[in-house]
Amino acid sequence: MQLQRLLVVIDAEHQQQPALQRAVEVARETGAELHLLQIEYHPSLEGSLLDSRLLNRAREAIVRQSCEHLRTRVAHLSDEGFQIDVDVRWSKRRHEEVLARVAALQPDILFKSTHPSSTLRRLLFSDTSWQLIRRCPIPLWLVHDTEPRGQSMCVALDPLHSADKPAALDHQLIRTSQALQAALGLHAEYLHAQAPLPRSLLFDAEVAQEYEDYVTQCSREHREAFDKLIAQHAIDRAQAHLLDGFAEEVIPRFVREHNIGLLVMGAIARGHLDSLLIGHTAERVLERVECDLLVIKPDGKG
Template identity: 55%
Template sequence: MKLDKLLVVIDASQPSHPALERAAWLARRTQAHLHVLLVEYSAALDGSTLENSLQTQAREALLEQRSTWLQELLTPLQSEGLALQLDVRWGKRLHESVLEVADQLQPDLVLKSAAHNNLLRRLLLTDSCWQLMRHCPFPLWLVHHAEWRGGKLCTAVDPLHKDDKPAALDHHLISTSQALSTALGMHADVVHCHAPLPRTLLNNTELLATYQQYLQDDAQQHHQAFDDLVGQHGIAPQSAHLLEGAPENMLPRFVRKQEIDLLVMGAIARGRLDTILIGHTAERLLESVDCDLLVVKLPAEK
């Protein structure tokens, strides 16, 4: 995974900018170029009763004001010698503007701060976060507001490839995390969660009678698939973790216990996220992890 061009999304309405802080941290280690994007919109200047010329002037004045603000924000980073490009533009839907710029820039990584609940210290995903996870073809780094240690990353895999997930995705995820580990000096773990069917969901008498055998067979199947996957990538046993339980329960606990800073997860590029990343399960999982998230898709075939 290259880290030459980073697209950083800034929200001027927020008091802090973790995505910019994380991008600067990455740039200091990789000499990456930062393309800093601020998308501005005001409903009062969109279809208002102002004459077109006045409306245009008002928009330009607002964008100029934001440009000045962004320049002041970035001045300390420019003084460090980091390569920066400012991009302030008008856009009603943030995710559409980000996707448009990304298509032009072809970044190696897109970084965006997630919303933050100060009371619960939770990662809260806005609609723009979900839209970018669904439609952004580039790796998407959602930045948590918690303290960044920059020491550990972990990749969540599914070696049995349920829900029609391409088998190549797990290999791509691990290769991506290993490249990040090397470039950023972070320790890399790999984790897989599996949850057998509870006995209470089995109504068939024959299945109930062989439930213990089913548990053994299921565990063996996951162990074998996981061992084969990590073995192909030369991952040390102490860095490979097979957990029994639902991902939305086990991954947040694992992240906290192991003090993971970045959780790498996969999404299929079919216009929607993989099962682990959609619906109520996703909200429980993604909004309860105390770390940054990196959502990765397979590169588009050329």
């Protein structure tokens, strides 16, 4: 992973800009360029009875004023020597404008602040963060609204590909984390959660008698696959954690207990209608953790 060009989504609705703060921290360590994108939209200037010429002039005025205001807000960063480009655009569908800018700029990472969203809003496609999780083709760094917890990151792996992830994605996650380690000095922990089929779901008496053998075999397969993956990247065994339990429970608990500041996860979009789903387990994990998230798609997948 190169860290030369960072794209930051500026949220005009909030005074605090955690995504910009985090991107600045990365740029300070790497010398990367900062490209800021703010998207304006006001329903009152859409579909109005006003003359279309007047509406366009009003939108252009808002974009121009916002651009001047944003440049003023980040002037101190330019004075510090950061390379900053400011872009303000008008769009109703914010995630589409962000994705268009990603395609044009080809940044190394996209940074965006996260804010709480209800399940209903997510299902109705109204939350930009969830749309970007599903569709952004480059690493997406979602910055939590709090200060970072520490200088540690957790990389969630799936060596048996039980979540339908391609085998190459785990290697991609590890390479990305190692690049961040080298560039930012982050300490990495590697985690895999394994959970056999619950005994309560086995109703056949004969099958139930073989349950313990099944659990033992399942645990052996996960351990062998995890050890093989870790060995291929020369990762210290002390950094590798194979834990029992469902990922949506194990990962958030590990993040809390180990003061993790950044969780690195892979995401696979499924279904139709603009990649409606990214996978049940991944969505439940993303909803429960309270740290920064770096979401990685398989190479060549958007």
